[in-house]
Amino acid sequence: MxxxxxxxxxxxxxxxxxxxxxxxxxxxxxxxxxxxxxDFSSIYQNDYFESWAFAHESQSLTTVLTQLISKYKSEEYILSGKALAEQEMREIEEELFYDYNDSYRYNPKLSEVENNRIAQEQYEENINRKKEAKIREQVREFYRLLDTLESHEGIVYYATDGERVFSNSERTKKEQFESFNAYMLFEDYQQKFYPDEVKESRYFDYFTHEVEQLNPQTDIIYMAFTESFLQQKITExxxxxxxxxxxxxxxxxxxxxxxxxxxxxxxxxxxxxxxxxxxxxxxxxxxxxxxxxxxxxxxxxxxxxxxxxxxxxxxxxxxxxxxxxxxxxxxxxxxxxIKHMKNRTLLQHTLIYQLLYKVFIWGKSIFDSGRTGVKIALLVIGYPVVVAATIFMFPITIGLAVWFAMRKVKSFNRIKEGVEQIKNGDLHHRIDVEGQGEFSQLADNINRITDGLKKSVDSEIKSERLKTELITNVSHDIRTPLTSIITYVDLLKIENDPEKMAEYIDVLDQKSKRLKLLTDDLFEAAKASSGNMPVQLERIDIVSLLTQGIGEMDEKIEASALDFKLSHPTEKVYVQADGKLLWRSIENLFSNIFKYAQPASRVYIDVEDVGNEIRVIFKNISAYELNISAEELMERFKRGDESRSSQGSGLGLSIAESLIDIQHGKFIVQVDGDLFKAIISLPKFLNE
Structure with a gap:
């Protein structure tokens, strides 16, 4: 707290x-x-002549003088209508033209010529009335500007258009104004300022753009600032x-x-x-x-x-x-x-979202619970309601409806084209439909069917390939000893020398045993892969089984000069397996090691406890170059030596995999360069 x-x-x-x-x-x-x-900008200004205050004071006077000598000039000039610019007269005429066309009533008792004459007279009368009102307004503006001039105390000015003069002193010469400490001169396309800080002001264009209206051939404006005025303004x-x-x-x-x-x-x-x-x-x-x-x-x-x-x-x-x-x-x-932004509820916690979400959930519950006919009926009934509720944005509603319909049609066409391609044999084609609707589900189901067909076709192709290789390999491996047997039988028929006959019989014995080994392995592989072998699962001490097996193969180990390294946990580990089948699998791995391991190399056997299973890892260096993948080694009649000159049948690993599989375990082969690794994973025996 x-x-x-x-x-x-x-x-x-x-x-x-x-x-x-x-x-x-x-x-x-x-x-x-x-x-x-x-203002804040004045902080960075070093002089009054660079300031907004000076620019504003100058602009107010230059604007008044420019208006007086370039536009209004005098009361007589204004009353003559010359102060009215062509643009102003055009605006008056256009305004009256449209207003009169809307208000004038055609008199059917008069001729068309008479109606046109009356309309023209009224139109001209209105123009004159508007023109006179505009002139009176300009006269008032003229005298307002004159009053404004009198308020500029401390600034001496002289302005003329060649005929009329506006001045608050007797000074009329440029040299007289240049005697002041600050002045502005606009004459004959030239602008002269003193001091130079005036031209460095960021507001320079603000108080000089008005004089662009002057006629450079006749109009002149001289302005000068008195010392007392400047001192007062600078102090302020x-x-x-x-x-x-x-x-x-x-x-x-x-x-x-x-x-x-x-x-x-x-x-x-x-x-x-x-x-x-x-x-x-x-x-x-x-x-x-x-x-x-x-x-x-x-x-x-x-x-x-x-x-x-x-x-x-x-x-x-x-x-x-x-x-x-x-x-x-x-x-x-x-x-x-900010709280809602942190909680990621900025949008969800809005009144509009909550209302729309509730309407959406209500509509979705009805839409999802009904059949297609119900959904179509809901759309037919719901769309007019949405249109009525959003009549102020009807074009947007229509656009959304068209977009939704086109999207569904596009999804349907995509499914149709995809099915056509799949029907023509393109099992790699995928139908992509966005969203979560029925079309999306239909496309996903079709893709799943396609994937199943593709797997089935790939499996069938692989099966046919394996059958072809099996026949080829079996034919090769069986034909070799069978051919030798036939050859030596023929030799025995014609041979009378007892020593050679004994030699031929010895060869026949070897080849017949080789042929029996091949047929036994083939039978065992077929039986193991069929799953018909009886399995009796029991508690097996895997370390003792390996130790005993290595001891029984001591003569073979010495003959091969292999150095077996067994690594296992200090405490006993038990697996749930069939002892005979497990030993047959391990024996096949030992046999594989003796046949294909590099002589005088090390063989590592590691027993690992990994949670609910026990893992046994066999590692050895191959005497033959392992230029095939682990998957190919697992295929039947595949050997590590492609020349097939070794005595193996190529069924050992396949048999071991099948035997481990029927014991609810896993058998994996890995190849890394010349390093061969076989991994047996079996369930741990948990009930002591």
């Missing part, structure tokens, strides 16, 4: 710190916006810059504090401790996420509107009363969204 309380107190303190920092950040921005002559600008600089550093400090506290809250929110991986929710988190976002989206413009009203009415000092509650609510809602 202490840890939980401590973590909760820390979260609350950091939350309060975040609110204080974000409020301080907003305060720094608002206080800077309330400064008339400077430097004071405002100091305020903006202070506010900027406050803004940075509070912003960094808010970011750090917010990151901390993001990391720890929803967890009671650093080790806690579960997300814990509270009452606020029960609010659906889409409603949460809606509240945040509404709070922001509402707060901005209230702040604008307070600033306009001059009561911005009270903004804390509005800002603090708004940001507390907003931050709580944002942290709630």
């Amino acid at each position: 202490r840890n939980i309380s401590h973590a909760l107190i820390t979260k609350v303190l950091v939350f309060v710190l975040a609110i204080v920092c974000i409020t301080g950040t907003i305060k720094a921005i608002i206080d800077t916006e309330l400064v008339d002559e400077a 600008w430097e004071k405002d810059k100091a305020i903006a600089t202070r506010n900027f550093y406050e803004f940075i400090g509070f912003l960094v504090g808010f970011i750090l506290s917010f990151v901390y809250l993001v990391v720890v929110i929803g967890r009671t401790s650093w080790k806690d991986t579960e997300i814990h929710f509270n009452v606020i988190d029960k609010l659906y996420n889409d409603l949460n976002l809606l509240f945040i989206a509404c709070l922001t413009p509402m707060w901005i509107a209230v702040m604008d009203t307070m600033i306009v009415e001059g009561v911005h000092e009270l903004y804390m009363l509005i800002t603090v509650p708004v940001y507390i609510i907003a931050l709580l809602l944002i942290l709630s969204l």
Whole structure:
């Protein structure tokens, strides 16, 4: 409880710190916006002439003078209609033309010519009325501009279009304005500024683009700033810059504090401790996420509107009363969204998702429980309901329906084409249908049937190949001793020498035994693979069996010069197997080792206890190059020497595999270069 309380107190303190920092950040921005002559950008400006304050002061005067000498000129000029630009007259005519066509009523009692004459007169009368209203508006704008000129105290100006002059002094010469410490001259395609910092201002285009309307052949504007005016403005600008600089550093400090506290809250929110991986929710988190976002989206413009009203009415000092509650609510809602993001329920915990999901589950339960006819009926009934519910987005609904239908048709055609290819014998073809519907299940079932057919065909091909190889190998291995027997029998018939006859009989004895061995192995392999051999499972001490077997083969081991290394656990291990069949399998492996192992090499036999089974591993170095795979070695009549010059039948490994298999074990052969490895895995005997 202490840890939980401590973590909760820390979260609350950091939350309060975040609110204080974000409020301080907003305060720094608002206080800077309330400064008339400077903003955050003024911090990096070294001179008043580079500032927004100077640009704004200059732009307001250049705009007025440009409008007066290039457009309005004088009251008489405006009343003559010359101040109306062609664009303005065209807009008036187009507006009246469309309005009159909609409002004029054709009089059937008058002729068409008379109707056209009346319509034209009314049209021209309306144009004149609109034109006069526009001219009166321009006269009012003309005098408003003149009043604006009088408000620019401290700026000496002279503007003329060659006929009319607007000036607040007797200075009319360019040289007279160049005597001031700051001036702007626009004359004859030229612009001259002093000091040079004016041209380096980032706002230069802002207060000079208006003069592009001047006629360079006749229009002139001279402006100069008095020393007292500049001193006053520079002093005010430097004071405002100091305020903006202070506010900027406050803004940075509070912003960094808010970011750090917010990151901390993001990391720890929803967890009671650093080790806690579960997300814990509270009452606020029960609010659906889409409603949460809606509240945040509404709070922001509402707060901005209230702040604008307070600033306009001059009561911005009270903004804390509005800002603090708004940001507390907003931050709580944002942290709630972050909790759901951590819990991966941002989308699932929305009102829209829950409603759609319930409708989907309801429809799916009906759709899945019915037959195809029921599903079609549900689609026929449900689609009009969906269209009626979404009539405002009918084109989208139609588009989705067409897309769904085309997708199903495409899936059906894909299945149809796939079945056609499979029917033509392409068993490797796969039918890919996206989704989880009936077409997808049908395609998956067809693919499974294809896989079964392919396995069956591959198995049949392999079986035929094995039969062919079996016949070939059996014929070769049996024919060799049989041919020798026939040959030596023929020799005996004509031989009278007792010594040679004894030699021939000895050869016949060897070849007949070889032939018997082959036929016995073939019979045993067939019997083992058929599964007809009786199996009596019992507890077998595998280590004792191996030790006894190695002892009985001591003479063969000495003759082969092989060094057998037996490794086994210290405690006794028992397997569940048939003693005779298990020994027959091991004996076949020993026989295989004696026939094919490299003379004078080591043979490793490892017994391992691996849970519920005992594993016996035989490893030896082959005397022949093992250029065939382990699978090929397991095939019947396969030998490690492709020349088939050894005395083996090629059935030993196959017999061993079959015998181990009927004892519920596993027999695996592995080949790594010349290293031959055979692994026997048998169930452990668990009942003592």
